[in-house]
Amino acid sequence: MSGIIAQNTLDNSGLVKAPAGGSDAWTFISKTTASADATVSITSGIDSTYKLYLITLKDVHRADGSEAWLGFNLSTDGGSNYDATKTSNLFNTHHRENDTSASISYNDAQDLAQSTADVNISTGIELGVDSDASLCGTIYLYDPSNTTFVKHFLIKTAFMSYYSANPWTVNTNVGGYANTTSAVDAVQFKMNSGNIDAGDFCLYGLTT
Amino acid sequence: MTGIISDNVGRPSGLIKAASGGTSTGAWTKIKTLTAGADSTLDFVDGTDDVVLDSTYPIYRFSFINIHAETSGEKFTVNFRDGGSAYDATKTTSYFLAYQDEAGSGDAALSYITSKDLAQSTDAQPIAQDTNVDNDASISGYLHLFNPSSTTFVKHFISNTQSMTLSSGNPYSYQAFVTGYCNVTAAIDGVQFSMSSGNIDSGKIKLYGLGDS
Numbered sequence: 001m002s003g004i005i006a007q008n009t010l011d012n013s014g015l016v017k018a019p020a021g022g023s024d025a026w027t028f029i030s031k032t033t034a035s036a037d038a039t040v041s042i043t044s045g046i047d048s049t050y051k052l053y054l055i056t057l058k059d060v061h062r063a064d065g066s067e068a069w070l071g072f073n074l075s076t077d078g079g080s081n082y083d084a085t086k087t088s089n090l091f092n093t094h095h096r097e098n099d100t101s102a103s104i105s106y107n108d109a110q111d112l113a114q115s116t117a118d119v120n121i122s123t124g125i126e127l128g129v130d131s132d133a134s135l136c137g138t139i140y141l142y143d144p145s146n147t148t149f150v151k152h153f154l155i156k157t158a159f160m161s162y163y164s165a166n167p168w169t170v171n172t173n174v175g176g177y178a179n180t181t182s183a184v185d186a187v188q189f190k191m192n193s194g195n196i197d198a199g200d201f202c203l204y205g206l207t208t
Numbered sequence: 209m210t211g212i213i214s215d216n217v218g219r220p221s222g223l224i225k226a227a228s229g230g231t232s233t234g235a236w237t238k239i240k241t242l243t244a245g246a247d248s249t250l251d252f253v254d255g256t257d258d259v260v261l262d263s264t265y266p267i268y269r270f271s272f273i274n275i276h277a278e279t280s281g282e283k284f285t286v287n288f289r290d291g292g293s294a295y296d297a298t299k300t301t302s303y304f305l306a307y308q309d310e311a312g313s314g315d316a317a318l319s320y321i322t323s324k325d326l327a328q329s330t331d332a333q334p335i336a337q338d339t340n341v342d343n344d345a346s347i348s349g350y351l352h353l354f355n356p357s358s359t360t361f362v363k364h365f366i367s368n369t370q371s372m373t374l375s376s377g378n379p380y381s382y383q384a385f386v387t388g389y390c391n392v393t394a395a396i397d398g399v400q401f402s403m404s405s406g407n408i409d410s411g412k413i414k415l416y417g418l419g420d421s
Contacts, residue, residue: 025234031420056418058266058354059361093302093320093387099327104304104320132393136267136354136364158354158364158387169300171366171387200266202420204235 026054029203034196036063042203043079043186048145050205055141055187057157059134060127060199067126068193070135071118072155074144074178079186083116084151088176092123097167114179118190121155123172127191128160133167134199135159144184150177151184236269239415244408246278252415253289254397261397263357265417270353270399272369272413274346277339279406280374283324284339284347285332288363288390289398296330297363297396301388305337310379328391332402336369337382339403345379346411347371351386356396363390 029045046053062068073082090110095102110124127135137157144151155174160167178184189201240259242250252270254261261268275284287295303324308316324334336347349369356363367386372379390396401413 026236026418028235028419028421056267056420058420059358061361093304093385095300095302095325095327095388097300097328097391102302102320102322102325102327104302104318132360132362134361134364137366138352156366158366158389160362160364160389167300167391169302169388171302171385200420202266202418204418207234 026204026206029205032201034060034199034201036195036197038195039188039190040196040201041079041186041188042201045203045205046141046144046185046187051143051208052206053141053144054204054206055139056202056204057135057137057139058200058202059136061134061197062127062129062191063195063197064129068191069120069122069124069126071190071192072121072139073118073188074151074184075186075188076180076182076184079188082186082188084178084180084184085114085116086112086119086176086178087114088112088119088174090120090123090172090174092173093171094125094161094168100166112176118192119155119174119176121157121172121174122159122161123170125161125168125170128162128167130160133160141184141187147181147183149181150179152177235419236416237265237419239417241412241414244275244411244413246407246409248407249400249402250408250413252399259415260417261356261399261415262395266355266420267418268353268356269416269418270351270413271416272347272349273411274348275411275413276346276409277341277403277406278409279403280339280341282339282406283334283404284336284369285334285402285404286351286367287332287400288396289400290390290392290394290396295332295398295400297390297392298328298330299326299333299388299390300328301326301333301386303334303384303386305385306383307337308381309375310381326388332404333386333388334404335367335386336371336384337373340372340374340379342372342374342379345372353396353399359393359395362392363396365389
């Protein structure tokens with residue numbers, strides 16, 4: 001490569017060659033930062049522009065209070081109601097810092113069968129409330145604007161939890177679908193009790 | 209956007225506008241590729257050899273492409289630097305596998321492996337099932353590292369690898385899932401990959417950053 005095109009490589013402006021193979025790339029859409037919020041909702045940017053969306057969760061921290069876990073739900077009416085009917089599966093691993101307990105298990109208390117309740121993305125285990133405890137993870141939402149098929153999602157989170165004062169690392173894996181042929185156009189996160197103290201929720205779309 | 213530039217968006221040729229924010233089209237920015245050639249370690253250190261591993265990105269991804277070991281039966285591992293030059297961040301992790309043998313003998317299962325998790329340990333964390341040195345055997349997969357520059361929270365990571373592994377002389381497909389955190393509030397500014405013994409014979413590790421603006 002030579003000339004002005006070469007000069008623009010790695011620059012933030014100007015003209016460059018289109019990537020070989022096309023422009024498959026994740027596009028940043030929005031960031032929502034929680035600050036002692038009861039809910040975090042993403043009500044724009046989820047439409048037919050992209051066939052696959054990624055939501056990243058960075059250092060979600062809950063406020064002090066009773067035991068609480070983080071929930072996720074979907075809306076088909078622009079965020080007026082977060083009550084899509086869902087069927088999902090969930091399994092998790094955990095390991096305590098003091099090495100007294102470690103396992104993988106299917107968690108049938110936290111899966112959903114045609115339920116409008118929130119998807120539990122922290123395994124029904126309380127998020128740690130210590131100042132250094134947080135939850136991180138990813139959510140892939142497939143073709144939310146499709147009006148033919150159900151809407152699949154895949155969720156993977158990692159967080160620090162507590163049980164009997166012992167910190168754990170917990171990994172939650174959720175697969176499921178919103179059992180609707182209506183377009184999903186908004187999503188929401190909330191604790192089952194108390195506020196989301198902090199955390200970033202970023203939305204990306206995949207151009208294909 | 210109008211004209212020929214607009215027409216070229218999404219096409220595999222022609223001219224387009226440079227990506228806002230830097231070195232890549234899209235939110236994932238490729239930062240560095242390391243290619244193994246009988247190396248004892250592959251190190252990504254912030255500020256060294258064009259590596260960025262700081263607050264520039266909230267999430268980093270390491271992609272493993274056909275990692276091939278020099279020695280059989282060893283572990284492909286990761287460790288983290290949390291100040292100083294040693295890769296010795298304290299970690300608590302979980303490790304489980306899904307596997308199936310090529311023969312289809314029914315030896316297939318999902319299993320938690322207590323010998324490969326860590327409880328407040330500074331040891332390197334295995335992120336794949338034991339190595340196989342057959343010419344066509346390798347390890348591929350990824351590791352996500354969340355917000356390594358935070359000085360408030362622990363540093364979570366999630367890894368998923370797929371490998372061809374020998375067990376009792378039989379080749380298996382092994383998928384390893386590792387999740388955990390560096391239990392430190394100091395920033396993580398270096399990540400090291402190595403084998404538990406012997407060198408990384410070949411393969412590539414690519415580092416990407418995911419922008420949030």
